[in-house]
Amino acid sequence: MRDDVAAEAHKCLIEAGVDFVACMPDSAFLELYQRLEADSAVRYLQVANESDGVGVCMGAWLGGARPAMLMENTGFTLSCYALLRGPAAFGVPMLLLISYRGGFGDQRWFSVPFGWATEPLLRSLRIQYSVVNEAGDMAQAIGGAVKSMNAMQAPVAVLFPPALFSEGK
């Protein structure tokens, strides 16, 4: 992720009250999760599987935190069971920050199918989402998502397309 984008995302997450982050590290989010891990205002937990991260975020919200889950869209597909069984069925808010592999402009052939699937999957899971195209859109996207997740008592998502990644990531 570009440094300016990571810095803006970090600032917006803190301003929105996010204080718990579960992360399945991927190279697109490297600059962001390093910032979050180093921030003492955030309880940061690295998971080994995106489904696990959704479960942990659900528990963190029940315990009183305002959680976000960082993951690549490849791993988002893996987390669909947990999202339906947990947050969707129980009505538990969480913010999903998803790097949009296979999005417009991504030349990696093996990512393309995930580009096809990501937004249709979000819609089928009834998860409201927005796509951030510029760092300047971040405050509206993240701030709005956190307000919506609390009002809806449901997960919401923000997608980060390849134009926001660092070169070569």
Added chain:
Amino acid sequence: MKLERRAVLERLRDHLTESDIVVSALAGTTADTYQVLHRPENLYLVGLGMVTQVSLGIALTLPDSNVVSLDTDGSLLLGPSILPVVAASGAENLRIIVFDNEQLFGSRGGAPSQTAAGADLTAMARAAGIGRADTVADDGGVAAALEWLFSGPGPSLLTAKIALAARTEGPSMDGQENKYRLVRRIEAIRGREIVAPAKP
């Protein structure tokens, strides 16, 4: 004497305070927990592969409460990747009991789980880095095993090798009602609002 899940749950009550949280797996585990140990601090998760996951999240955000994960062999085998995360998290207030009846949907006579073929959940937990992991397989050992589970800092994990049992009646509320009841209880424990809808 073969170990009964309900006997473990009956003894578990003695180790819980009013600020401790219990998260139970689906089917027979939730039904027996509801029958034997129903309390406002319970979450009847009704989900496989996310019981210890949700419990860990609560434990990390509610450090002054013990959080008890009532997991199962089928559930933990679906999501064993949580074990090294539990170990690395340092969640000292997380206590995990894995009810292992060696069968999938055991209360309805399902297929054997891989623990029937030798998979050892306690050994898996230890290999993942959870140093305090043990197994109890007979009724006479339950009291001491629970004493051990709650003594000292966690995370700790106890595999209870239990007998098959018929399904009892589960909770009469859905997950959303359970969520609101539990969250209001946790708000009282924490002294801070969690669900605060905007005023119309």
